[in-house]
Amino acid sequence: MTSIFGLTVEELFLYIVFYGFSALMIAGGLTVVLGRNLVHSAFALLATFFGVAVFYALLGAEFLAGAQVLIYVGGILILLLFGVMLTQRIYDMNLKTETFQVRPGLAVAGLVFLTLTFVAVRTPWKRLGFVVEGRSINDVPISNTAELGRLFLTDYVLPFEVASVLLLFALMGAAMLVRRRVDL
């Protein structure tokens, strides 16, 4: 077995993909939050959504990775871009956006990050049973899409139906909200 830095080639590849896409996601997130141009922010969000899809793939959730690309990249991001285009006067290229309360915001966000990181690092996940030793990538069923579909139609059938009704009403409500008022 060839090994580099004490890791097998597969592990090394996994680490490179993980850290590469982590960097991409955090750079995208920074651009979304700190960028001056709204369109740039929207496209940086694209990078972040793709990074999340790659994380799902790394975690063996291939159905969610596909859904992430289809729904977030293909749906929500396009919707957000429509939002940007329809609410700015695009012809004078004034797509700038303002920030306020930067210092308190940075303090709160920094505190949130430090707290979450502290909890993530210091909690003994193994002892609490959240991490089961010896689970390798081979333990995950090759296609967990079928298992996910079975769960949706058995254990989670009520939330599944409620979610579909919610989607219907949300779309009807959205169409209601933006229609032009017509006097009948």
Place this chain on the structure above:
Amino acid sequence: MIPLEHYLIVSAALFSLGVLGILTRKNAVNVLMSIELILNAANINLVAFSRYSSVNLSGQVFAAFVIVIAAAEAAVALAIVLSLYRILKSVNLDRATALKG
């Protein structure tokens, strides 16, 4: 295998970036983008825990519901932003101070 903590830290970074965006941006569409960042960060946690623990696929099921609700939320929120823009001619959140248009 990549330790669970690394996923949690990346997700924490995305979450705090989303919080920062909500607190500091004035543009309503930009605040929406930050909310999507937070939802994605939570989703990474759900899928990561579902992968590393013995609790099977329930984390992935919850993540799928989060994606569905994020889609509904984005549609309704953008409808609200568009009607706000029609009334105020701006999407600056500081100017949206009245409940009735």
